[in-house]
Amino acid sequence: MSSERTSILAANAAFYSAIAKGDYRAMELLWARLRPVACIHPGWSAITGRNQVMASWRTILTRPPAIKCSDPKVFPLGEAAMVLCREIIGQTVLAATNIFVREAETWKLIHHQAGPTPEVAEEAPPRQRMH
């Protein structure tokens, strides 16, 4: 895999890690500062502007969902990049679009949209009980 794809995937993974950990500081660092940003959370209207987008994350990250990213696919677009992936929260599967731009040699988010799918995630097998 190219180093570009590797670094885009790393930025995408860091995004989901920040959500799962409820790490607002990490989330703030992941979003672009030099370009307009936007976000469409599942079932929400679009939010535009860095202050509004970060305020939405501050709210969400007070009760961080146990989210996992699966099947990320990278679409390089020059100075930008798109990643499509599944978001798995319990048995719920969301379909997500994440848009990144290169800012100071780092891939930063400028947009995230996630929405419901009819898919049902398989639950992890229960741990074997010790009797």
Place this chain on the structure above:
Amino acid sequence: MSSERTSILAANAAFYSAIAKGDYRAMELLWARLRPVACIHPGWSAITGRNQVMASWRTILTRPPAIKCSDPKVFPLGEAAMVLCREIIGQTVLAATNIFVREAETWKLIHHQAGPTPEVAEEAPPRQRMH
């Protein structure tokens, strides 16, 4: 407004016109041929690949929804561009992300995601009845 923004908005408007008219031929011309494409219809899982994406539009356009695009916002990204907009179908309001790339001097779609919002569109006022 820059001519770049104007041409991106024109491509976005043509996309919604093709949906509303059920014009599959126009839709086919609007999607990129030289790059991988994807689509996340409301409530669907992600579809990837031109054949699969176009097959989904062929199905949808057999019964075209009376869709209107409202409040499009352009985010130029170099050789790519993002447009966020509202999609209004009756009283339903969806939030959409459309990603375009420049291909042979024309802006072509490489991705579309739309999802539900809690907004309720105002219905057009009823025409005055003639008694």
